[in-house]
Amino acid sequence: MKRRHFLAATGASLATGALASTLGHAAPKNALRLLILGGTRFIGLHMTELALARGHSVTFFNRGRTNTDRYPKIERLRGDRNGDLAALAGREWDAVIDNSGYLPRQVRDTATLLEPKVRRYLFISSVSVYANFLTANDENSPVGKLDDPATEKIDEATYGPLKAACERAAQAVYGTSRASVIRPGLIVGPDDNTDRFTYWPARAARGGRMLAPGTPRDPIQIIDARDLAAFTLRLIENDVGGVFNVLSPPEKFRMGELVDESIAAAIEIARPATKPVARWVPADTLAAQKVAPWSDMPVWVPSSGDEAGFAATSAARALRAGLTIRPMRETVRDTLRWHLARPEAERNALKAGIKSEREAAVLAEADAR
Ligand SMILES: NC(=O)c1ccc[n+]([C@@H]2O[C@H](COP(=O)([O-])OP(=O)(O)OC[C@H]3O[C@@H](n4cnc5c(N)ncnc54)[C@H](OP(=O)(O)O)[C@@H]3O)[C@@H](O)[C@H]2O)c1
Structure with missing residues (x-):
């Protein structure tokens, strides 16, 4: 895989009743004590919202820098994954959700400290662990290796292999049945701090002719952060270990649906002065103009060459274990509403997408051709 597409990260409020039933079964009889390493950014916020709605208690462990205003009543333990874990010592939880582990050392240290007093370690990894995307991957596909196993430099080449090493570190301490490993695809939805999926409804909301890449039939894979949160809690509540790719199944979503839903949502919610209209430009024309998949045209990677399997990662195991995928329409609309409510400076300085x-x-x- 060309690791430029690595999936590293660089709450909307919902009614509690609706949230609590997100897992498709009643809230559990036993409230669980959950520790989230991280918790105050994007996916942690959604996990927290759902966990609280289902009657669990949540403790955050972080440095106290990110979103300090969110969930003010939750217990916050101050520390740093790089050398200051003192606040975790001697405490007991039913499960830990590790959202913020990027280096095997960090995961080894927290897993070793928590193992005697915490039953389950759930590590949020990434589909970027796979060695390549020449063909479709499933959980048994080989993972990438580091050229220098001691490296702590996180970049496009090392992010995936480092996450794979983190998985092994969690499993080495907890064993494969008490460790749960989730490999999400591109995580999307309200509160996404990367702006990749958000680019599309935000662009449509500006109105006018908009560049759309490739063809409407090009497959894409995403996971709404709220569906990821629901699956995470499902594994914890049902005490399930193992490794799971967590993303929409191949062929479920296509670029055409993302663009069409973004346009429909923009017209209804943002009401731009000029109606948005998509102009589809073929992949080879975009390549000739040096328009980059993923960064200029977020979410989209043409299924060819060494990325022929990029949008074909199997979700079958997670689906069998209860993963649900909400309609694209819902994710697009909720993301647009959240985006429109952001401060103007953030709205005007999206981190992804062509200028x-x-x-x-x-x-x-493209018109002149
Ligand atoms: N975004 C995607 O599309 C995608 C796809 C696949 C997998 N993933 C994975 O999903 C996770 C992303 O989660 P995220 O974006 O919600 O959060 P994140 O950026 O990984 O972590 C942010 C949280 O961790 C805390 N934190 C950061 N550094 C810390 C440190 N040194 N010590 C203690 N706490 C620290 C932050 O609080 P403070 O700043 O206050 O410390 C914050 O609560 C990552 O594991 C990523 O690999 C993401």
């Missing part, structure tokens, strides 16, 4: 002047130039060039 508008360049988009106009690419469209003009």
Whole structure:
């Protein structure tokens, strides 16, 4: 895999009753004590919201820098995964959710400290662990190896192999049945701090002709952070170990649905002065104009060459274990509503997607062909 597409990260409020039933079964009889390493950003916020709605208690462990205003009543333990774990010592929880482990040393240290007093260690990994995307991957596919096993430099080449090493560190301490490993695909939805999926409804909300990549039939894979949260809690409540890819199944979603739903949501919710209209430009034309998949055109990677299997990762095991995938329409609309409520400076400085002047130039060039 060209690791430029690595999935590293760089709450919307819902009614409690609706949330609690997200897992498709009643809230558990036994409230669980959960520790979240991280917790105050994107996926941690959704996990917290659902866990509280289902009657569990949550403790955050972090440095106290990110979103300090969110969930003010939750117990917060202050520390640092790089050398200051003192606040965790001697405490007991039913399960730990590790959202913020990027280096095997960090996971080894927390797992070793917590193992005697915490039954389950759930590590949030990534589908970026796979050695390549030449063909479709499932959980048995080989994972990437580090050129230098001692490296702690996180970049596009090392992110995936380091996450694979983190998985092994959790399993080495907890064993494969008490460790749960989740490998999400691109995580999307409200509170996403990467702006990749958000680019599409946000772009449609600006109105006018918008560049759309490849063909409407091009497959994409995503996971709504709320569906990820529901699956995470399902594994914990049912005490399930093992390794699971967590993303929409291959062929379920296509670029056309993302663009069409973004346009429909924009017209209804944002009401731009000029109606948004998609102009589909073929992959080879975009390549000739140096428009990059994933960064300029987020979420989209053409299924060819060494990325032929990028949008074909199996979700079968997680689906059998109860993963549910909400309709694209819901994710797009909730993301757009959240985006429109952000401070103006954030809305105007999206971290992903082609800039508008360049988009106009690419469209003009495509029209002239
Ligand atoms: N975004 C995607 O599409 C995607 C796809 C696949 C997998 N993933 C995985 O999903 C997770 C991303 O989660 P996220 O974006 O919600 O959060 P994140 O960026 O990984 O972590 C942020 C949280 O961890 C805390 N934190 C960060 N550094 C810390 C440290 N040194 N010591 C203690 N706490 C620390 C932060 O609070 P403080 O700043 O206050 O410490 C915050 O609560 C990652 O594991 C990533 O590999 C993401």
